[in-house]
Every structure is written in C-alpha cells, then in structure tokens.
Amino acid sequence: MPEVLEAVDSEAGPGLPGPAESGSGAELWARLGSEGALRGIYRDGAPEHGVVPGRLRDLIARAEAAEGTGPLLSVCVQAATVLPLLAEAGRRGPAAAEVARRMLHGRSVVALAATDSGPGSDLTALSTHAEETAGGTVLHGTKRWITNAAHADLLLVLARRRPGPHFTNFTWYLVPADDPGVRVEAAPGPYFAGSGTGHLHLAGVPVLGGGPVGGAGRGLALFARHIAVERLAGGMWAAAACRRALADTRDRLAARGLWERPAIRQRLAAALVRTRQLEALVEALGPAVAAEHDHTAAALVKASAGETADHVLDVCAHLCGADGFAHAGMQHRRAEAALFGIAGGSTETVLAAVADQAEQVLSRPLGAAS
Template sequence: MPDTPPAATAPPAGYAALDALPPTAAGAEVWAALGGAGLLRRAYRDGSAGAGTDPAGLADLLAAVDARFGLAATLSVSVQLATALPVLAAGRHPAARQALDSALAGRSTVALAATDETPGTDLTALRTEVRTDGGGLTLTGTKKWIANATTATHHLVLARHRPGRHFTHFTWVLVPADAPGATVRPADTALYAAAGTGHLTLDAVRLGTDHLLGRTGFGLPLFARHIATERLAGAQWGVALCRRALAATHRHLADRPHGDGTLWDLPPVRQRFAACLVRVQELNALTDGFAQAVAHRYDATAAATLKAAAGATVHHVLDTCAQLWGAEGFRTGGIQELRAQAALFAIGGGAEEVVLGTVADAADSVLDALARPGTLP
C-alpha cells in the first residue's frame, strides 16, 4: 500500500535536495538525501546534535519532509532528529562519535530501541538487560515496534544493568546492527513499513565497554531529556500535517459540485472545517509558546502538554477531513490511510493518558501560571 502524502501546497523552500526523490521514498532514502546535502544539522544549535535543538530549524525541516513524503518516512526522520542523535551525542568513545558523524552525513541511520516487550510507556519495567563481565558487555532482550530497525546500522538500546524500577538502574548501549546475536525482523504493518519499523532481538550480544553511551545509570534521565524534544517535534510536525491535510481537503471541497455550488458552500461543512482551523491555530500557538522551554530547559510538563494537545488535535482534524472527503478518501494512499497512520500521534512517544498524568502532577504550577497572564508553566 503506497505511503504518499495527499496533494499539498508548495513545500518549504531550501530543500531542493529532496525534490529528486519520489513521494513514496522510504525514510532511509529521505535521511540519506538530507544528510548528503548537509540539511540535518539545521535542526540543531550550531549544527551540533550535542548542542541542543534549534526549534525553528527543526520545525522547518519536518515541514519540508512532511510536504513531500508519506507519514512513515517523516516518522523515520523525526525520531532520529529529535531523540536518537541527541542521545548518541552523549557518547564520548570513538564508536559513538563515528556513528554520529556518519548519521549526520546521511551515510547511515540510527534506531532508538527503547520500547521493550513490556508496555512501551512503562520503561522501568523493561526486561532487556546489560551485564558487565570480563571487561565487556553482554546484552539480552527484545525491543519491539522500533522505527528504523530494519535500516539502521546502529541501535541505541536502553537496558537495565540492575534489577528493580529505580530510575538509576538503566543505561544506553550502542549496538552495531551486524553484531553477532543481534537480529531484526520487520513489524507486521503496512502503515509504517517506510519507517523501517521492526523488532530487535538481542541474544547474548557481546560488546566492549566503549559501547556504553553516557554515564552508567543515567539512561532514563537522558531519555527523559530528549523525549521532551521528541514531543516538541511531534507537535511541530502535527501542525504541518494538519495544515497539509486541511489544504488538500479545502481544495477537494471547493472543487466538488453540490446543487448549484460546491460542497464548500454548505454551512455545516464550512463550520466543521473552521473548527479544525481553530484547533490547529491553538496547537500552533501552544507549540510556539512552549518551544524554548522544551528545547532549552527540557521542561517535562510543557512537553507533555504539547504531546497531549498534538494527539487530540491531529485526531480531530484527520477524522474530520476523512469524513469530508467521503468515498474518495478510501482510495489507496488517500486521507483514510493517512488518518489511520496519524493515530500514532496519540500513542508513540508516550500514550495520551500517560502524558496527561504528567500534566496532572504539575497541576499547581500550571494553575499558578494561568493566574499570571503571559507566564508559561
């Protein structure tokens, strides 16, 4: 089943390197084109993944990819930009530096292997283990529903080095895709095949200690920092996706005859469409307002707010657009397919119910900020 974006307005300028690729290009192909043209560095301050995210550059890059390619390809790019490469930048050994340089140049892709056989939102229950013995590392476990799994040259594996749920019991490990004992199988999904989605099995994989990323026991704090950026990226991407879907839907409604006019002339249709415009503008304003707090301070409450808002907004807009397209929406590669894929916004990177719990935990500070106009939580 093709994974193509519905017709859109002119994509953002400055990304001519992407124009040679077909709309059905897979995420790894898009990544290679972006890296080869030096465009991936636009997402970071000073062009360095270790220096932090540049919100404007990240938003522009995601919008450029979303305008040209399918949702799965954009997912492949988004996860690497917002989370995988910043985590990889925490590595100080040559193996990590070489992997990062290769990825930024587009010569390779990196998979963020955090989600385990246990529920993905309960990372403290993950079963993948890393043991240190004889001067080396041994990894055993399974990672499921990993974007870029089938195309990655390296997997960033979150593993426990100690039993229990304490947040200091987890560490990141850089695992070469060709390491003996590391096997990948594609996930049973046509919706995200272009993202290289798959499952990673680690059967007593042996590595040197130079494959540890960051300090031992700092795996979850490092992940929490960069999952915040991924949630910002998701909100930015959500705005671009909704705008594109609404633009295509508007053209469809204006061109579809009905009575003496078109579907666009019907007041109920216009009202439903306008409600979507309001929702997207709200998400856009919220994203702009929280961008610096997330990108520079890794504000978990702001990131959770963006994640919850993006999931709800994308669901509302794509559901409405799919209804307004009528039977035409069911064509291969049509709006109904995009609607199914876009359900990811309320699940990936933290289910909506989980991130709402984070917002609830900060209820006092959020309410205090609302009492002071112009103040962000």
C-alpha cells in the same frame, strides 16, 4: 569500535549508510545529512547544543509535504532524540561522539531501541538486560515497535544493568545491527512504510566500545531529557499534517461544489481553529522545550498534538466521503495520525504529567520556562 565504523564506511561508499530502500527513512536521512539540512536544525550546527525550534519546524513541514509518513517518522526519532543524545554522551566517550558525527552527515542510521517486550513503554519494567561475560558486556532481550530497526547499521539499546525499578538501574548501549545475535522481525501492517519499523531480538549481542553510552545508570535520565524535544517535534509534525489535510479537504470540497454548504464550512473551520491553536502552543512553548528541556511544556504539546490530530483527521476523512477510502486516501492518513496520540507516550500518560503540574501550569504565563 573504530574498526566497525570504518567497515560501515567502506561498504557504504561516500556519504551513504549503505543501499537504502527507495523512499525509505534511511534514504531521506542520507539526503538530509549530505545536504547539510540536519546540521542546520541545531544551534551552532552542534546537536549537543539543542534544536532551533523554527528551523526544526520548517524542516518537518517541508518533509511532511514531500515525503511519506514512514520516512519522516524515521528522521524525527533520529533528529530529535538519537543524535542529540549521542552528541551529549559523546562528551563522556569518543565512540558516541564518532557515531553522532557520522549521523549528522547522513552516514549512519541508528535505531532507538527503548520500547520493550511485555511492559511496552513502562521502561522501569523492561526485561532487556546487560550481562557481564569474560569477553565483555553483552545484551539479551526483545525490543518491539522500533523505528529504523530494518535499515539501521547501529542500535542504541536501553537495557537493565541490575534488578529493580530504580532509575539508576538502566543504561544505554550501542550494538551493531548486523551482529549474528541480532534478529530483526519486520512489523506487520500497512502503516508507516519506509520507517523500517520492526521488532528486535537480542541474544548475547556484544556492546560496541566495551561500555555504556553516556555513563552507567544514566539511561532513564538521558531518555527523559531528550524525549521532551521528540514530543515537541511530534507537535510540529502533527500541526503540519493537520494543515495539509485541511487544505486538501477544502480543495476537494470546492471541486465537488460542496464548499458553500454551511454545515460543511463550519465543521472544517472548527478543525482549522484547533489546528491554529496547536500551532500557537508549539510556537509559544517551543523555546522552553528546546533550551530548557521543559517536560511539562513538552507534555502540553504532546497532549494537544494527539487530541488535535485525532479530531482534525477524523473531520477530514469524514468530509472526503467514500473517496477517503482510496489507496493512501484520507482514511489511511487518519489511521497513521493516531501515531501522535501513542508514540513518545500515550495521550493519557502525558495528561497525567500535566495534571501533576497543574498548579505550576496555572500560575505562570504561557511560554514561561518551569
């Protein structure tokens, strides 16, 4: 493991994970790390201590205004899930700790390879598996729609270690992205440029460090713990995207002399109310998610983000009229906003989780930890 990481450094040069595509998530990650912006979003500058909600929100809002959707997607997955997960796992093994340290400085890009071929987000049905050989543990399988797949130097892969759906049958492993057994297939389509999203095909890929990340059988437990913060980050991002879309639409309507029409004003105002409601929910529940990994609070934020973004961007795209179909126009932004209702668990999935905890949600004040 140390020699692999040294090779990454020697090829990359100081502070960079290698040549990065201009405007890519890898480029943004390297810049945020070298500037200390990544360290600033965590309590005490330590990812294993969790995020500070207000700082994470501010970083996402700034990046949403200045960067494309793809680069921000690349950063959010790593900052909210990968880096904290590796930092926590680093307490059990030096390999994960070293990768987390390099990530924090923007010197390594790690793709979170959880979503599998076939079952998709049903992680207990994944077929990617670990095999024990005379030379050590190797991985076989296919991972689809993996952010950072195209420009990562390391892959954090969720794999099955034995048959059956029991939650202890799954483990995280780190593997080198440039191993001959790794084949990366770029994801088709015009969306999320710069995110490096693609499909991964693993054929006998050796595990770095010779063993699991965070302990054997703890894959789903670690994922469940850290996906809560990713859902919070998604809510922050959705709120920022809605706010900017509304501001851009209002300016466009005013420039065309349409802002004073009552029907238009009311429709945009209703979308603004929904946006403010999402912002208030994120503000109220953020501390519980960040400090306690409150899954019900995270599900509430995730469900609200998906439904709010879908509604608000639909309103904005409609009010922009034919101009919405321009290159990178509001219709394109509307299509990309569908991400908030899918990534990190579909809206239907998280609403089911909310329903399971309905009695508990109704019995406690907003913002109280579960």
